[in-house]
Amino acid sequence: xxxxxxxxxxxxxxxxxxxxxxxxxxxxxxxxxxxxxxxxxxxxxxxxxxxxxxxxxxxxxxxxxxxxxxxxxxxxxxxxxxxxxxxxxxxxxxxxxxxxxxxxxxxxxxxxxxxxxxxxxxxxxxxxxxxxxxxxxxxxxxxxxxxxxxxxxxxxxxxxxxxxxxxxxxxxxxxxxxxxxxxxxxxxxxxxxxxxxxxxxxxxxxxxxxxxxxxxxxxxxxxxxxxxxxxxxxxxxxxxxxxxxxxxxxxxxxxxxxxxxxxxxxxxxxxxxxxxxxxxxxxxxxxxxxxxxxxxxxxxxxxxxxxxxxxxxxxxxxxxxxxxxxxxxxxxxxxxxxxxxxxxxxxxxxxxxxxxxxxxxxxxxxxxxxxxxxxxxxxxxxxxxxxxxxxxxxxxxxxxxxxxxxxxxxxxxxxxxxxxxxxxxxxxxxxxxxxxxxxxxxxxxxxxxxxxxxxxxxxxxxxxxxxxxxxxxxxxxxxxxxxxxxxxxxxxxxxxxxxxxxxxxxxxxxxxxxxxxxxxxxxxxxxxxxxxxxxxxxxxxxxxxxxxxxxxxxxxxxxxxxxxxxxxxxxxxxxxxxx
Numbered sequence: 344x345x346x347x348x349x350x351x352x353x354x355x356x357x358x359x360x361x362x363x364x365x366x367x368x369x370x371x372x373x374x375x376x377x378x379x380x381x382x383x384x385x386x387x388x389x390x391x392x393x394x395x396x397x398x399x400x401x402x403x404x405x406x407x408x409x410x411x412x413x414x415x416x417x418x419x420x421x422x423x424x425x426x427x428x429x430x431x432x433x434x435x436x437x438x439x440x441x442x443x444x445x446x447x448x449x450x451x452x453x454x455x456x457x458x459x460x461x462x463x464x465x466x467x468x469x470x471x472x473x474x475x476x477x478x479x480x481x482x483x484x485x486x487x488x489x490x491x492x493x494x495x496x497x498x499x500x501x502x503x504x505x506x507x508x509x510x511x512x513x514x515x516x517x518x519x520x521x522x523x524x525x526x527x528x529x530x531x532x533x534x535x536x537x538x539x540x541x542x543x544x545x546x547x548x549x550x551x552x553x554x555x556x557x558x559x560x561x562x563x564x565x566x567x568x569x570x571x572x573x574x575x576x577x578x579x580x581x582x583x584x585x586x587x588x589x590x591x592x593x594x595x596x597x598x599x600x601x602x603x604x605x606x607x608x609x610x611x612x613x614x615x616x617x618x619x620x621x622x623x624x625x626x627x628x629x630x631x632x633x634x635x636x637x638x639x640x641x642x643x644x645x646x647x648x649x650x651x652x653x654x655x656x657x658x659x660x661x662x663x664x665x666x667x668x669x670x671x672x673x674x675x676x677x678x679x680x681x682x683x684x685x686x687x688x689x690x691x692x693x694x695x696x697x698x699x700x701x702x703x704x705x706x707x708x709x710x711x712x713x714x715x716x717x718x719x720x721x722x723x724x725x726x727x728x729x730x731x732x733x734x735x736x737x738x739x740x741x742x743x744x745x746x747x748x749x750x751x752x753x754x755x756x757x758x759x760x761x762x763x764x765x766x767x768x769x770x771x772x773x774x775x776x777x778x779x780x781x782x783x784x785x786x787x788x789x790x791x792x793x794x795x796x797x798x799x800x801x802x803x804x805x806x807x808x809x810x811x812x813x814x815x816x817x818x819x820x821x822x823x824x825x826x827x828x829x830x831x832x833x834x835x836x837x838x839x840x841x842x843x844x845x846x847x848x849x850x851x852x853x854x855x856x857x858x859x860x861x862x863x864x865x866x867x868x869x870x871x872x873x874x875x876x877x878x879x880x881x882x883x884x885x886x887x888x889x890x891x892x893x894x895x896x897x898x899x900x901x902x903x904x905x906x907x908x909x910x911x912x913x914x915x916x917x918x919x920x921x922x
Contacts, residue, residue: 385616385662385670388582388606400577401442401457401641402570403479403603407503408486409494413516417486417553418460421563440588440601440643441630445567458566459603459641461588479586479603482569483511484562489523489550493531501535510569513539513548514562519555577640583607583661587617587653588643591726592755596626598649602638602659609638609646609661616667618657619674622649652754655728715741716814717748718807719770721761725777727754733775733800737807742922745814747807757783757794766790771810775803808922815920825853825912827894829904844902845877845895848910855912856887861898864909874899875912 359367365375391397408414421443442457461480483504487497504511515528529541529548538544547565551558584607590600600617602609615622625648627635638644653659662670720737724730730752740747750768753761757772757779765772771793772779779787779794787794793810797803831847848855857878863871877897878885888894896910 383669383673385660385666387584387658387660391578394576395574397576397578399456400575400639401459402481402566402573402575403459403461403641404482404484404566405461405480406484406486407500408516409488409491409496413488413553414484414486417514417516417551417559420553420556420559421460440603442642443563445563456567456570457641458563458570459643461603461643479605480507480509481573481575482566483509484514484566485511486514486516487528487532488517489515489525489528490517490520492524492528493535498535501537505536510573511546512562512565512569513537513546514558515548515550516553518550519552519557525550575641577606579608579639581607583609583613583615583659585609585659587655587657587659587727589655589726589728590649590652590754592652593647596647598652599645599647600649600653601643602646603643604638604640606640607661608640609642609644611636613661614664614667615646615659615661616670617649617653617659619671619678620649620651620653621667621671622646622653624648652727655726655731715743716745718745718811718814719748719750719765719768720807721765721768721770721772722749722752722775723757723761723772723777724752724754724775729775730754733773733803736800736804737773740804740808740922741811745811745922747811756780759783759786762787762790762792762794765792771795773803773807775800812920812922815922818918818920820916820918821913822916823853823911823913824859825855825890826851827855827888827896827910829906829908829910832904832906833895843897844904845879845897846904846908846910847893847895850888850890850892850894852890853912854887854889855894855896855910857885859912860914861910861912863898863901863904864911865905865907870908871898871901871903873901875910 368375406414406418440459440461442459445456445458483500485497485500485504487493513532515525517523518525529539532539532548533542537546539546539548541548547569549558549562549565551562553559583604585602585604588601588603590598593599598620609624609627611624611627613624615624624646627638627644627646629635629642629644635642635644718741722730722734722737724733734749734752737747738749750770751761751764756777757774759782761772762783772787772795774794774796776798777796779796784794795803795806795810797806827848827850829846829848833845833847834842835845836842855875855878857875859875861873861875862869875896876899877895878888879895880888880892885894898904898910
């Protein structure tokens with residue numbers, strides 16, 4: 344039987360998905376056949392049955408911490424390269440990966456092993472990038488400033504480390520500062536559930552200074568010890584497995600991606616598949632820009648030769664060209680089917696709402712009209728990792744009345760198609776660390792499409808928050824500017840045998856002004872709200888009367904003043920809404 348509820352949803356113009364269509368065919372004694380061509384794909388290779396026989400690989404270490412706790416300076420000292428100077432707003436904009444040789448303990452010149460460091464941004468908005476970094480990490484170095492202590496971003500890292508169950512070491516940085524307090528930081532970590540070795544736990548902590556280099560040797564030795572305890576090994580032959588750490592479009596090179604090799608060997612000329620794109624490796628470069636022919640497990644290299652920009656975090660695998668083409672075709676088909684299902688649901692919802700409106704059942708339409716307003720955003724960034732992180736930061740902005748909706752993302756400068764898409768969606772273009780060419784700016788101005796640009800995520804978030812708040816109705820605030828007590832009542836004869844009531848009042852606070860809004864308060868309740876029509880002192884018409892003076896007043900369309908009433912003058916001030 345057709346499942347319950349289908350009959351309520353379906354109508355003569357309701358589009359069916361494959362499940363409902365199959366159920367309907369079986370109702371008529373037909374044998375439905377669903378063509379599932381998307382069954383073929385390229386999957387992660389199974390783990391090696393005897394991992395202890397494999398060669399050792401370098402540990403992958405992620406440096407995490409609060410935005411200004413000095414982790415980039417720490418990394419800068421480790422790799423002896425100036426990175427901190429090129430940052431915008433104190434945030435490392437892109438994930439970096441580089442290898443550092445660890446000196447041998449026997450004093451020989453040859454390094455005993457290599458350590459691969461991943462540098463992830465420290466701002467709270469980049470939790471998605473931190474999570475991706477930790478998923479391929481063997482050791483996490485949590486950087487905490489000795490002069491600042493535990494910050495909210497530090498606690499986020501702790502939660503991430505605890506949930507991923509990865510080994511970590513605490514680097515108490517900036518110990519060279521005069522106000523550094525190592526003991527205070529250690530006790531704060533203990534209060535947050537970090538069992539440091541100082542207090543008999545199993546989490547090592549190392550006092551360091553990224554500026555002077557103090558304690559870095561001990562930090563590297565501690566990382567090496569933690570890695571040796573894990574006995575990290577990986578096959579250097581067989582199927583390649585890796586992850587994209589970062590991707591972007593480089594001028595003169597085209598799409599490129601930083602690939603971290605986890606298993607197998609990445610070589611020039613290999614065919615790769617990553618998400619819904621592929622590559623034939625044209626060139627590979629290390630973190631110093633030197634060409635690399637073979638990347639072994641634990642290495643991170645920049646790879647060119649991609650047909651399109653791969654997404655950061657996606658898995659990289661290798662296979663034959665024919666298998667990659669077949670898998671890509673199936674992945675594209677699956678993505679198209681998912682998009683069609685979304686479109687189909689949207690069409691069905693529109694038709695359902697139209698039927699209900701025609702039948703006089705406007706409940707659904709009213710509910711849709713009362714739904715949250717949306718700030719539709721076309722998001723562009725310089726690299727895919729930044730786009731992903733900014734998207735995660737912007738998507739949480741809003742409330743039940745107004746929110747953001749990312750309708751498209753991309754890597755590269757803002758284009759005319761971005762502007763036209765934003766125009767069609769009645770949205771805005773948000774550009775993070777990318778340029779908007781002058782012709783595009785001119786077209787955006789002509790089409791009245793706002794473009795929000797910045798290299799600092801704080802500014803982007805603040806601007807988007809302001810625009811989302813602008814979707815909400817303004818806050819109307821009433822401010823009392825004056826009040827008067829009604830002491831006596833007079834009835835005055837007007838023309839055509841009309842009488843009007845005038846209240847003899849004494850101004851108690853502020854000023855009473857003619858032709859302004861006033862309300863009559865009787866025993867704590869407002870009995871009338873309208874305009875003040877007449878205001879006199881003795882026989883003279885006046886525009887305002889100050890505190891302590893007597894006056895006579897009359898309200899338009901109201902002749903029911905009582906002795907003891909309070910007449911309050913007020914003004915309405917329109918304030919912008921806040922999220």
